[in-house]
Amino acid sequence: MKTISSVTIPKREQESHKGDYGRILLIGGNANLGGAIMLAARACVFSGSGLITVSTHSSNFAALHSRCPEAMVSDITDLKKLSKLIEQSDCILIGPGLGLDFKGNNTLTFLFQNIQPHQTLIIDGDAITILSKLKHTLPECEIIFTPHQKEWERLSNIPIEEQTYEKNKEAVKALNATVVLKKHGTELFFRDHEYKLSIGTPAMATGGMGDTLAGMITSFVGQFDLEEAVINATYIHSYIGEKLSKDMYIVPPSKLIDEIPYAMKSFES
Numbered sequence: 179m180k181t182i183s184s185v186t187i188p189k190r191e192q193e194s195h196k197g198d199y200g201r202i203l204l205i206g207g208n209a210n211l212g213g214a215i216m217l218a219a220r221a222c223v224f225s226g227s228g229l230i231t232v233s234t235h236s237s238n239f240a241a242l243h244s245r246c247p248e249a250m251v252s253d254i255t256d257l258k259k260l261s262k263l264i265e266q267s268d269c270i271l272i273g274p275g276l277g278l279d280f281k282g283n284n285t286l287t288f289l290f291q292n293i294q295p296h297q298t299l300i301i302d303g304d305a306i307t308i309l310s311k312l313k314h315t316l317p318e319c320e321i322i323f324t325p326h327q328k329e330w331e332r333l334s335n336i337p338i339e340e341q342t343y344e345k346n347k348e349a350v351k352a353l354n355a356t357v358v359l360k361k362h363g364t365e366l367f368f369r370d371h372e373y374k375l376s377i378g379t380p381a382m383a384t385g386g387m388g389d390t391l392a393g394m395i396t397s398f399v400g401q402f403d404l405e406e407a408v409i410n411a412t413y414i415h416s417y418i419g420e421k422l423s424k425d426m427y428i429v430p431p432s433k434l435i436d437e438i439p440y441a442m443k444s445f446e447s
């Protein structure tokens with residue numbers, strides 16, 4: 179497994195506009211877990227996405243507008259609106275703070291029925307846990323899963339202590355998707371090759387850190403080639419975490435998000 183040692187972020191074209199940097203839909207945040215989708219949304223904004231809509235529980239609207247005025251909002255229970263938003267998006271993230279009740283199940287099922295093959299879907303957090311139970315057939319689009327080890331255990335049926343390279347690779351092949359297996363030394367599984375991160379720190383073991391990465395990956399996928407996007411987002415997330423941890427005992431995800439555009443600039447080529 180190759181180690182990622184550095185990344186480059188392409189310079190932006192002079193003749194470009196927000197429509198060129200991804201139309202993003204983020205789905206998640208129930209009445210209790212709104213913070214997760216807000217972190218994903220802020221990470222998306224700070225990673226450079228052009229247009230972001232957040233489909234979430236309506237009780238999150240005010241907080242989302244206040245923390246992240248760049249994002250638009252939509253009621254997650256309004257399926258007519260959700261279907262229109264799905265149709266208009268390039269990249270869709272589902273999962274952060276989605277919740278595990280019937281509403282989360284229904285939203286995931288509705289998305290699977292409506293997403294089109296040309297779109298890219300990022301499946302994180304509760305959406306992975308729900309899918310592991312419902313065992314839906316995956317839609318025909320490009321899919322990126324971003325599980326931590328427990329979520330990967332649920333999805334792959336491989337207990338954490340048995341998650342070896344060979345077993346993981348076989349499970350990824352069966353899924354026919356990209357998998358970002360989050361842990362100390364995160365592993366990236368693409369269809370025919372894999373990478374490992376040698377950076378990252380336990381100072382990043384804070385709630386919301388994975389929601390932040392999910393937002394970064396979704397944003398980068400809207401701007402760059404899929405493989406480059408996943409590698410760059412994962413590397414820069416840990417790079418910032420490690421950098422901040424030189425002066426901070428723990429790294430709050432909100433602080434990491436503030437640093438994303440500066441880190442992207444430092445890797446610009």
Ligand SMILES: NC(=O)C1=CN([C@@H]2O[C@H](COP(=O)(O)OP(=O)(O)OC[C@H]3O[C@@H](n4cnc5c(N)ncnc54)[C@H](O)[C@@H]3O)[C@@H](O)[C@H]2O)[C@@H](O)CC1
Nearest residue numbers: 211212213214273274275276303304326327328361385386
């Ligand atoms: N502010 C918020 O609203 C937050 C909402 N969150 C949301 O809460 C939902 C549940 O996610 P959780 O991950 O907390 O719950 P899960 O129940 O899915 O997973 C947590 C369990 O997995 C275990 N585990 C084993 N290996 C792990 C690893 N490498 N990394 C992380 N956990 C590991 C933990 O010990 C814990 O028991 C998600 O939708 C998530 O997006 C969390 O992200 C926390 C912050």
Ligand SMILES: Nc1ncnc2c1ncn2[C@@H]1O[C@H](COP(=O)(O)OP(=O)(O)O)[C@@H](O)[C@H]1O
Nearest residue numbers: 326360361362378379380383385386387388389
């Ligand atoms: N000890 C660690 N070393 C390196 N990275 C870590 C460590 N602990 C957590 N992380 C990173 O933090 C993120 C945690 O993701 P996740 O568990 O999904 O968080 P949440 O769901 O609370 O947002 C992952 O990117 C993971 O790699």
Ligand SMILES: [Mg+2]
Nearest residue numbers: 303326388389
């Ligand atoms: Mg998570």
